[in-house]
């Protein structure tokens with residue numbers, strides 16, 4: 001426990017952290033295999049101007065896109081190289097995680 005005099009400072013700081021959107025304290029831990037995606041697609045896969053959104057997509061759709069990139073069926077700037085590094089089980093875990101995001 002921190003000394004009592006620190007508590008008034010700590011409580012608002014912790015509350016701010018917990019409430020900050022996209023903060024490190026996520027509601028759900030990001031599976032290890034999906035850690036390699038969040039730097040570009042965002043912690044919940046919401047994407048950006050340059051990176052497509054993958055949050056809330058059907059898991060089967062994410063899996064199919066990843067396989068299509070891996071086999072060069074779907075050309076990409078970066079995704080082909082990235083997807084070839086994952087096993088089927090990891091792809092399934094990654095797809096389930098992003099499909100469950102809002």
Ligand code: HEC
Pocket residue numbers: 033034036037038039040041050051052053054061062065066075076077078079080082083094
């Ligand atoms: C270096 C940045 C980067 C990383 C890391 C990355 N992506 Fe991507 N992703 C992209 C870009 C850019 C595209 C657009 C296709 C392309 O140019 O390769 C994309 C496209 C996709 C698409 C297709 C979306 C659509 O609308 O059809 C999926 C699915 C996807 N990424 C999933 C993932 C997953 C899962 C991971 C982690 C294993 C990941 N990406 C890691 C940058 C990234």
